[in-house]
Amino acid sequence: MSDFVKKVYRLHNGVFHSDLGVMTNLWIVKMGPGTENSAVKIGDWIGVKWMSSICDACEPCHTGMDGNCLNGKISGYYTPGTFQQYVIGPANYVTPIPDVINSAAAAPLLYAxxxxxxxxxxxxxxxxxxxxxxxxxxxxxxxxxxxxxxxxxxxxxxxxxxxxxxxxxxxxxxxxxxxxxxxxxxxxxxxxxxxxxxxxxxxxxxxxxxxxxxxxxxxxxxxxxxxxxxxxxxxxxxxxxxxxxxxxxxxxxxCTVGTRKEAVEAIGFAARGIMKTHLRIEKLEKLTVVFNEMNTGTLKGRVVIDLSD
Missing domain, CATH: 3.40.50.720 (NAD(P)-binding Rossmann-like Domain)
Incomplete structure (x- = not known):
């Protein structure tokens, strides 16, 4: 485990038209070495974005366009964790989720x-x-x-x-x-x-x-x-x-995806009750049905996959 990662438990996972459900609400269950001074700690609610990690060293990262990081890792493609209960994420790039937002409602906000x-x-x-x-x-x-x-x-x-x-x-x-x-x-x-x-x-x-x-x-x-x-x-x-x-x-x-700063701002609107996600919750075994609805254009709002036991 690298100096910048931690293990988090996933409750709900959003489903998106890219066939990726990688935005989620999780809580931290284990911190990796080198994260002692991290802004997040065990038990915190956090979200993992579509861009799960960045290098913080390339020009896009230095110019406030970290969503276009030249060395970024996309959740589900380059890092495991999509549609499963545990995932590893970088302590410096996860998004804190306020307690006033429930798990299912938070899941779609970190991508859509x-x-x-x-x-x-x-x-x-x-x-x-x-x-x-x-x-x-x-x-x-x-x-x-x-x-x-x-x-x-x-x-x-x-x-x-x-x-x-x-x-x-x-x-x-x-x-x-x-x-x-x-x-x-x-x-x-x-x-x-x-x-x-x-x-x-x-x-x-x-x-x-x-x-x-x-x-x-x-x-x-x-x-x-x-x-x-x-x-x-x-x-x-x-x-x-x-x-x-x-x-x-x-x-x-x-516009591919937002930045670290925009993720915090977008979550902030929901925390203040300004907006909410129109969603329905399905279990993992219904995932194929959900994708079929996407393909036919009949899906309204968002679907969130319940990954709890």
Whole structure:
């Protein structure tokens, strides 16, 4: 065991569209050598993020972009612990979980929650700005709605299938647009934004069609934040033409996952009761069923896997 690791017991594990359930709420049961002066101790509640460890030595780490660490280890790929009760994590990179957040609710926040919050920060939108969230009824999207509307003060327009309208509005969206009952999303968005379009669009859904429409929903100087990654052959964004980007001075940025600082901030919103995860809890044997729901797009909110005995 290295100088920076400890053993933690896992109660609940979130399930995510990447087929990774690596964000979790755990408590520490053993500290490794060299962690005597660590900020965390045995018995503390902590979370292990999608990026489970970083080197703290490369340029991304030194410039506040530790989520892009050149030597980082991704939970479930390079480190064991996904969907099991015990996992080893670095004492300097786990995220403290306040006692007011229960285990199941915390599990999705350290991937979906942090990513949603980081994407909103990258949007450059400020309080009062119009923000469109594509895929607003999904596990990541409904958290983005809450962080955006309730946490930051954006005016959120949630876009998704009509079956997810109630979840989206209950999450705090000011307006809802149904993709299956709207002929022109761009005209619908303009009608709700003084005829100009949104200041920012967050693409939470892993669907090429959503990206192809994203830039058409922006006003001048707007920004699209890419989060969901479509499967299959990679294709360019249809609406990202040189003319539209240049004339309207648009921007397109990506967001893989949040940083150490953003994880603490994202958890803080939940601790203050500003937002909560819409979730259901399943046992590990139901994991295949959950993945099938993801593949068919019928899953609402998040599913958390109960790993307790």
């Amino acid at each position: 929650g942090v990513t949603a919050y980081a994407a909103l920060r990258k949007s450059n939108a400020v309080a009062g700005d119009f923000v469109v969230i594509l895929g607003a009824g999904g596990g990541l999207g409904h958290l983005a709605v809450q962080y955006s509307e309730r946490g930051i003060g954006h005016r959120v327009i949630g876009i998704d299938h009509s079956s997810k309208k109630e979840l989206i509005l209950n999450s705090g969206a000011e307006r809802f647009i149904s993709v299956d009952a709207t002929e022109s999303l761009s005209e619908a968005v303009k009608a709700l934004t003084d005829g100009l379009g949104a200041h920012a669009v967050i693409v939470c859904i892993a669907h090429q069609g959503a990206y192809d429409k994203a830039l058409d929903l922006l006003r001048f100087g707007g920004r699209v934040v890419c989060v969901g990654i479509p499967e299959g052959d990679m294709r360019p964004i249809a609406s990202a033409t040189a003319a539209s980007i240049t004339i309207k001075e648009l921007q397109v940025v990506g």
